[in-house]
Amino acid sequence: MDAEKDIQIERREGAEMIRATLMDGQVRVMMLETTQMCQRAADIHNATPVCTAAMGRLMTATAMLGVMMKGENESVTVNIKGGGPMGTVVAVANHGDLKVCADDPQVELPLREDGKLNVGGAIGKDGYMTVIKDLGLREPYIGQIELVSGELGIDFANYFTVSEQQPSLVALGVLVSGDAVLKAGGLLIQPLPGCPDSVISELELRSPLMADISRELCYEPMEDLAKKWFDGLKYVVLGESELSYRCNCSRSRMERALITLGQEELTRMIQDEQEGAELTCHFCKKTEKFTQHDLIRLLNQATRG
Ligand code: ZN
Numbered sequence: 001m002d003a004e005k006d007i008q009i010e011r012r013e014g015a016e017m018i019r020a021t022l023m024d025g026q027v028r029v030m031m032l033e034t035t036q037m038c039q040r041a042a043d044i045h046n047a048t049p050v051c052t053a054a055m056g057r058l059m060t061a062t063a064m065l066g067v068m069m070k071g072e073n074e075s076v077t078v079n080i081k082g083g084g085p086m087g088t089v090v091a092v093a094n095h096g097d098l099k100v101c102a103d104d105p106q107v108e109l110p111l112r113e114d115g116k117l118n119v120g121g122a123i124g125k126d127g128y129m130t131v132i133k134d135l136g137l138r139e140p141y142i143g144q145i146e147l148v149s150g151e152l153g154i155d156f157a158n159y160f161t162v163s164e165q166q167p168s169l170v171a172l173g174v175l176v177s178g179d180a181v182l183k184a185g186g187l188l189i190q191p192l193p194g195c196p197d198s199v200i201s202e203l204e205l206r207s208p209l210m211a212d213i214s215r216e217l218c219y220e221p222m223e224d225l226a227k228k229w230f231d232g233l234k235y236v237v238l239g240e241s242e243l244s245y246r247c248n249c250s251r252s253r254m255e256r257a258l259i260t261l262g263q264e265e266l267t268r269m270i271q272d273e274q275e276g277a278e279l280t281c282h283f284c285k286k287t288e289k290f291t292q293h294d295l296i297r298l299l300n301q302a303t304r305g
Pocket residue numbers: 247248249250281282283284285286
């Protein structure tokens with residue numbers, strides 16, 4: 001297998017993420033603008049507006065977790081199984097590289113009474129959110145928590161507070177019009193241990209201003225919003241980074257997946273599919289064709305392995 005050919009080159013699309021602190025490091029802040037990333041997800045999955053919003057919110061929150069990972073080969077996967085019509089929704093972050101998929105991204109639901117997309121209805125709330133952090137060790141870290149609303153903002157706040165013992169304010173928003181993502185973004189505010197109650201109260205007081213982040217981003221860039229929202233709270237930027245929709249799938253990964261099907265299943269495929277088999281990546285929809293000859297070669301490997 002030619003390794004060079006396996007590297008899939010995707011056009012990198014800049015989205016933005018700002019890491020900052022308030023009150024001399026007593027509060028951690030992360031702000032994300034994920035419009036392009038969410039548009040890419042909508043296009044790849046040919047998603048309906050409500051599914052675009054659901055996948056976009058999940059990807060935005062997963063990006064927050066991804067940026068917190070330190071090691072180069074560490075990644076985080078968030079799996080949402082809420083019992084709603086979208087089925088399972090999965091997002092993966094490898095630092096700033098994000099990808100997402102859903103069992104059914106074409107679900108349509110009527111708007112909620114307040115005129116918003118019914119993300120909670122599409123995802124459902126009878127189930128679990130599972131966070132899998134692959135730290136490059138043998139066993140990944142797995143945190144699981146019951147969904148509260150399926151709207152995801154509250155669910156992630158609950159995950160941080162309960163599973164990571166880190167009280168957090170989370171805002172997630174994806175503004176969709178037809179096929180177009182107008183704006184998408186997220187905000188994470190974490191008062192660190194020792195942060196005075198007065199600061200927390202002040203942030204809680206201001207939090208309604210920040211709740212509708214995707215709409216706010218239509219009028220002002222992230223930097224300006226942050227300066228306005230955190231005025232008087234010693235807002236200091238620590239760093240900025242790029243986010244993009246990027247899948248790391250490859251033909252050799254698909255081959256490994258086929259080999260793990262085992263001899264019996266591969267033999268059946270070789271007998272049933274005279275034309276060979278076609279595999280499609282769930283995250284980027286890239287398709288790889290495997291001829292009968294290819295499948296026989298993989299069967300030989302499976303038999304040896
Ligand atoms: Zn892929």
